[in-house]
Amino acid sequence: MFYTEAGQFSSHYRTDRRLFRLRQDRYSLYALLLFAFAVVPFIGSDYWLNAILTPFLVLSLAGLGLNLLTGYAGQLSLGSAAFMAVGAFATYNLELRVPGLPLLGSIVLGGVFAAAASVLFGLPSLRIKGFYLLVSTLAAQFFVQWLFTKVGWFSNDNASGVITAPPLVIAGHDLSNPAGRYLLTLGFVVALTLLARNVVKSELGRNWMAVRDMDTAAAVIGIPLARTKLLAFALSGFILGVAGALWAFTYLGTVEPHGFDLSRSFQVLFIIIIGGLGSIAGNFLGAAFIVLLPIALSLASGFMPAGVIDAGQLENLQKIVFGLLIIGFLIKEPEGLARLWQQLRERARVWPLRY
Amino acid sequence: MKQTTFRRLAALLAAGLLASGAHAANEQYFPLQSYRVGPYAAGGTGFFGGFIDYLQYINAKGGVNGVKLTWSECETEYVVEKGVECYERLKKGLNGAPSAATNPLSVGIAYATLDRSTSDKLPLITINHGRTDSTDGSVFPYAFPLQLNPHSEVSAIVNYIGQKSGGLDKLKGKKIVTLYHGSPYGKETNPILELLAKKYGFELTLIEVPHPGNEQQSQWLNIRRSKPDWVILRGWGVMNPVALKTAKKTGFPVDHIIGNIWSNSEDDAAPAGDAAKGYISITTHPSGTQFPVLQDIKKTVVDAGKGNLADPKRFGNVYYNLGVVNGILNVEAVRLAQQKFGKKPLTGEQVRWGFEHLNLDDKRLKELGAYGLVQPLKLSCADHEGGGAVRFQQWDGTKWNVVSDWVQADRKLLRPIIEESSHKYAKEKGITPRDCSKES
Structure with missing residues (x-):
């Protein structure tokens, strides 16, 4: 009733091809953005901004980066955390060693370095596919971590190998407070999400999907495989690099190579599997599931009367519940939360009728 | 009938809420970023077990000058981002009781909460570990690598x-x-x-x-x-x-x-x-149960069935005793700060003053029943480590x-190296070091 496209006609190709064709979608997106930019920083407490929203946004962005590569272009990768690490360490070194470079510039350039690394480790994808490619991206994971631990130059010869964030200042505004960190993160996430959404609707995105579905067929109809695959690695690496820099600088404020280990790569992979492969919104849903649910469970367990269950066992219980929820969701909807979201919208279009 | 019961219930509830709100407790709170599951659980359960048992022991003796100690735990699994989440969740205190200090016992979490601790004015205690250069309190006012840095x-x-x-x-x-x-x-x-x-x-x-x-x-x-x-x-x-x-x-x-x-x-x-x-x-502390303070904890806490360890055999092992040592240092800092700021719950900033003026000599350690367990320790504005001694x-x-x-x-040989590193950090972060000669 409220969510119907009746009466919305496109009179130009331009309007037909816009990102969100439905008026309701557009308006709710504007409202959401307005809320996120203008309201949340004022009503959010330190805890919400620092410990929940910022990591949620950064991991959504990381999910987006991997989703372009895996969900859209069909190239499996377990090197996400490595490219995040490259982004973080490149940003740190640019801030440190290139005088006069503004923070935004360092973060973007950090992403470019990550993109270069990603292309380099994406080269094997021209010859190998599927799980074999997964193993070769695993090499990136171990190599990058080893490199940053081994070569002291990357961490400015810090004895402990840990880097600390430079002051977060943009055009004279100090963004070190929780709201500032949140807004900086949100800005990057929104900009890159719009970029990604545009790309997947463009020719490049369609090429990616053709390669994903059957690369021989794609080659036959004239899609340049090498270029398409490497562009997927590049863009994915760029977004992951920016996500890594944000993780290091706006969220934790410090980072060590160990913080970008294999389990981080798995975490990003789970985000896109649970959220939905080949979906933009799925990254946000998946990140929400992975980041927020354990915290919600932990808070809920705080309401348990003390002493009934041993503290250690209570923690393990939360893990069991979380695991059960993952299994439950994937049985109910193997295509991820994004698919559930889509079904909900289909339902809403015809509501209150059933068909 | 039903309605009156309901009303009575509501009134009771409201009264309860008001009471808990108005009850600005005479309590000092310790946020515990503990880890009881995961690969490092052995260290976490021992350390936090000892820490909690010492706090219980102090409470059983009437608290610190009448101020009761409270705490609550948040599981970190030794994972950095969980530790950060716990830090943000607990830093504000509990039921009106202000936080005294955080004790994550994890290098990664300590690094990630270093900036936050400074801006939230909450001491960050990294006993026996942590950033070496945070020994220089003029650059790191809120970080305390107590006893021993690397x-x-x-x-x-x-x-x-x-x-x-x-x-x-x-x-x-x-x-x-x-x-x-x-x-x-x-x-x-x-x-x-x-x-x-x-x-x-x-x-x-x-x-x-x-x-x-x-x-x-x-x-x-x-x-x-x-x-x-x-x-x-x-x-x-x-x-x-x-x-x-x-x-x-x-x-x-x-x-x-x-x-x-x-x-x-x-x-x-x-x-x-x-x-x-x-x-x-x-x-930095022998294991064993022969120290008077451990005997007292055994008597008042463990034998009363309130001990925090699931396995009583671990009472007095290395990790447990480190927790007790950590408890002693935290409580002593609170006690010292109370002498200056009054016998009431203190803010993190005030407790920091207490840490910075910790001075445990043999006499005080004997009073605490911890002679031989804790090394003599004297901290200052410039020196946040204090001891620097070990036993074999x-x-x-x-x-x-x-x-x-x-x-x-x-330590004289090491000091210039520490200062070089801390000054490099200060320059990177744009911090102006405090002038320690002007601190009281």
Whole structure:
């Protein structure tokens, strides 16, 4: 009733091809953005901004980066955390060693370095596919971590190998407070999400999907495989690099190579599997599931009367519940939360009728 | 009838809420970022068990000048972002009781909450670990690597080897091998060892063991070939027992291996079985239950069935005693700060003053029943470490026996290195160091 496209006609190709064709979608997106930019920083407490929203946004962005590569272009990768690490360490070194470079510039350039690394480790994808490619991206994971631990130059010869964030200042505004960190993160996430959404609707995105579905067929109809695959690695690496820099600088404020280990790569992979492969919104849903649910469970367990269950066992219980929820969701909807979201919208279009 | 019951209930509830709101408790709160599951649970349950038991013991004695201590736990699993989440969740205090200090017992979490602690004005206690350069309190006003930082650790070990050889001048020409874990933690002290090698003229060989270190055959063959006088083991987790076993297999005498602060627990030596007999390691606090304070905790807390340890056999082990030591230092800081700011719940900023003026001499330690358990400690604005001494203990196959008195690190030698590093940090972050001569 409220969510119907009746009466919305496109009179130009331009309007037909816009990102969100439905008026309701557009308006709710504007409202959401307005809320996120203008309201949340004022009503959010330190805890919400620092410990929940910022990591949620950064991991959504990381999910987006991997989703372009895996969900859209069909190239499996377990090197996400490595490219995040490259982004973080490149940003740190640019801030440190290139005088006069503004923070935004360092973060973007950090992403470019990550993109270069990603292309380099994406080269094997021209010859190998599927799980074999997964193993070769695993090499990136171990190599990058080893490199940053081994070569002291990357961490400015810090004895402990840990880097600390430079002051977060943009055009004279100090963004070190929780709201500032949140807004900086949100800005990057929104900009890159719009970029990604545009790309997947463009020719490049369609090429990616053709390669994903059957690369021989794609080659036959004239899609340049090498270029398409490497562009997927590049863009994915760029977004992951920016996500890594944000993780290091706006969220934790410090980072060590160990913080970008294999389990981080798995975490990003789970985000896109649970959220939905080949979906933009799925990254946000998946990140929400992975980041927020354990915290919600932990808070809920705080309401348990003390002493009934041993503290250690209570923690393990939360893990069991979380695991059960993952299994439950994937049985109910193997295509991820994004698919559930889509079904909900289909339902809403015809509501209150059933068909 | 039904309605009146409901109303009564509502009134009761409202009264309860009001009461709890108005009840600005006379309590001081400790946010505990504990870890009871995951790979480091052994350390977490022991440390936080000891810490909580000491807080219970203080409460049983009436609190700190009448101010009761409260705490709540948040599980970190030793994972950095969970630790940050816990920090943000707990930092505001509990039911009106303000937070005193955070004690994450994790290097990663400590690094990630360093900036936050400073801006939230909440002391960050990293007992026996943490950033070495946070010893310089003029740059790191809220970080306290109490008792022992990594630099002091190796310096004390070298001093002990000197003692054993009959004087530091006898170190000349000796061969020392350091076997270190291939991680930032493992490599952190290598520059200091090199410096000491140059100063005392011993021959230093650094050998890396890649993480996790469950295969060390080639490293120990190298060691056997060079026949060093001493091996310093800078291990972590499974690397420690494997090192001891491989040493035995290759025929290196185990009583010439000295373990560092993360190679010194029962859990490091016991799995090596017979191979560990005679193994020496450093400790900032002996294990054991003979200290009066531990006996009191046993009497008032553990025997009353309120002890925090699930396995009572672990009472008095290395991790548990570290928790007790940490409890003593935290409570003493609160007590000291109360002398200045009044006998009431204090803010983190006020407790920081207490930490910075901690002065535990032998007399005070005897009053606390912790003589021999805690080293004499004196902190100041510029010095957030305070002690820098360790004792050495030897494994007899079933337990640790203390075999030395307190051995001091050469802190004068280390200070310029610490300052160089902290000033570099200050420059990177745009911090103006405090002028410690103006601090009261």
